[in-house]
Amino acid sequence: MTPAETRTAGTTPAYAKGRQRREEIVTAAASVYADAGYHGASLRAIAKRVGISHATLIYYFPDREALLAAVLERRDEEDDARGFPREPVGIGGVRHLLALAAHNARHPGIVELYVRLAAEAITPEHPAHDYFTRHYRDARDYMHSAFSAMAEGGHLREGVDPRTAAVSFIALMDGLQVQWLTNPDAVDLVSPLRFFLQQVLTTSLDQALSRQS
Amino acid sequence: MTPAETRTAGTTPAYAKGRQRREEIVTAAASVYADAGYHGASLRAIAKRVGISHATLIYYFPDREALLAAVLERRDEEDDARGFPREPVGIGGVRHLLALAAHNARHPGIVELYVRLAAEAITPEHPAHDYFTRHYRDARDYMHSAFSAMAEGGHLREGVDPRTAAVSFIALMDGLQVQWLTNPDAVDLVSPLRFFLQQVLTTSLDQALSRQS
DNA sequence: CCTACCGATCGGTAGG
DNA sequence: CCTACCGATCGGTAGG
Numbered sequence: 001m002t003p004a005e006t007r008t009a010g011t012t013p014a015y016a017k018g019r020q021r022r023e024e025i026v027t028a029a030a031s032v033y034a035d036a037g038y039h040g041a042s043l044r045a046i047a048k049r050v051g052i053s054h055a056t057l058i059y060y061f062p063d064r065e066a067l068l069a070a071v072l073e074r075r076d077e078e079d080d081a082r083g084f085p086r087e088p089v090g091i092g093g094v095r096h097l098l099a100l101a102a103h104n105a106r107h108p109g110i111v112e113l114y115v116r117l118a119a120e121a122i123t124p125e126h127p128a129h130d131y132f133t134r135h136y137r138d139a140r141d142y143m144h145s146a147f148s149a150m151a152e153g154g155h156l157r158e159g160v161d162p163r164t165a166a167v168s169f170i171a172l173m174d175g176l177q178v179q180w181l182t183n184p185d186a187v188d189l190v191s192p193l194r195f196f197l198q199q200v201l202t203t204s205l206d207q208a209l210s211r212q213s
Numbered sequence: 214m215t216p217a218e219t220r221t222a223g224t225t226p227a228y229a230k231g232r233q234r235r236e237e238i239v240t241a242a243a244s245v246y247a248d249a250g251y252h253g254a255s256l257r258a259i260a261k262r263v264g265i266s267h268a269t270l271i272y273y274f275p276d277r278e279a280l281l282a283a284v285l286e287r288r289d290e291e292d293d294a295r296g297f298p299r300e301p302v303g304i305g306g307v308r309h310l311l312a313l314a315a316h317n318a319r320h321p322g323i324v325e326l327y328v329r330l331a332a333e334a335i336t337p338e339h340p341a342h343d344y345f346t347r348h349y350r351d352a353r354d355y356m357h358s359a360f361s362a363m364a365e366g367g368h369l370r371e372g373v374d375p376r377t378a379a380v381s382f383i384a385l386m387d388g389l390q391v392q393w394l395t396n397p398d399a400v401d402l403v404s405p406l407r408f409f410l411q412q413v414l415t416t417s418l419d420q421a422l423s424r425q426s
Numbered sequence: 427c428c429t430a431c432c433g434a435t436c437g438g439t440a441g442g
Numbered sequence: 443c444c445t446a447c448c449g450a451t452c453g454g455t456a457g458g
Contacts, residue, residue: 035336036252037250037252037332037333039249039250039252039253040252040253042435042436042437043436043437043438044435044436044437052443052444053443053444053445054436054437054438055438055439055443055444055445055446056443056444058437058438058439059443062438063437063438064437064438112335115332115335116332116333116335118332118391118395119250119328119329119331119332119333119391120250120329120332121395122325122328122329122391122394122395123248129395132395133395133396136392136395136396136399137396137399140399157412159411160412161408164404164405164408165408167389167392167400167401167405168385168389168405168408168409170388170392171384171385171387171388171389171391171392171400171405172381172384172385172388173388174384174387174388174391174392175383175384175385175386175387175388175389176380176381176384176388178331178332178335178384178387178388179349179380179383179384179387181335182331182334182335182342182345182346182349183346183349183350186349186350186353187380187384188380191377192377192380192381192384195374195377195378195381196381196409198372199370199373199412199413200412255451255452255453256452256453256454257451257452257453265427265428266427266428266429267452267453267454268427268428268429268430268454268455269427269428271453271454271455272427275454276453276454277453277454
């Protein structure tokens, strides 16, 4: 099997060095997007961070949008590796999103990338618009299934609609991130989530979290 | 009193025509910011919307930042006119923010301006950073005082901390706006707020809202 | 209120 | 992987 045979229509670099270069570029792009947004990030600024010319960057990614797509693709892979959209069910989904919030609190750069791109991508014309439409739908569905399972187990207070609780929980996470990034000392990323869950549960949150399933 | 005497250090135009022109420019700027963000909005694009050259726009506002400041100033005036940070106390504050959310649902352009600028202004270097730091602090304080008064009146469930409830309520409003703008049909801007309040209150929300003060 | 211009920067291409 | 360049666009200024 020659290296040339492993190439898939020119999208995947055949050699390890090239693949590594691509990874370096994606890392640099993510951090520049976090600081300046997608529209505010120039190919030259990203290339400089890697130590190459912007023309070389374009050799690896045909245009700006392809680079953005690669950054979003990696984010999905990382979320998958963290076990995000894999058959949640029940309190496990809640436990997972609380862990994610705690993880985010130690990685402001990732949160900043996410918040800035989401705000830019409101416009349907933005190249990441479909990505965020899908992302929010998946996040709502994930929490919906978690709250539904909890409702069936009798752990949800009377009158709590799983769908509304799911939308609210995701919105709460996102809104906290903006306030926290703007003024990190004034807001905590996790405790309001625990507060919200406690209001919605019939039992103590800590008790619920320590149960299996 | 001659027109020249009414001028205050060159900041306020002396003649009605100039004042009107400034208002036209601020309106156009707000709508371009909503579509493209502050960084993505060019003076030429704003000027074109007004029907003047970009050089003429610069005659009215010395530079880009001065125009942004004027847009934010008007937003504050409009919020003041809607009675935002004026001595809230109690359920009245809640009623007011629910009305604001309903108002926002009919004016997506204003919401988009707010969400886009807030995300850009996360960076301390952004010219609107201090504005949003203040805005969030004021919003939290407003709801804190509302929830505190409700707690004193015995209308809050046991274990509900007014400060945490305030942060959460503001975050919930902001997070809903992003989801709603990205996909208007999938999310409602008001009902999750009512849901949140219902979880936190000892009595029915509708009952509480119909009481005075 | 305009045209005409400035120096800088952008994404992308040519050619090697 | 580079230099050198392209056409376009940016904020701001000059001069009227």
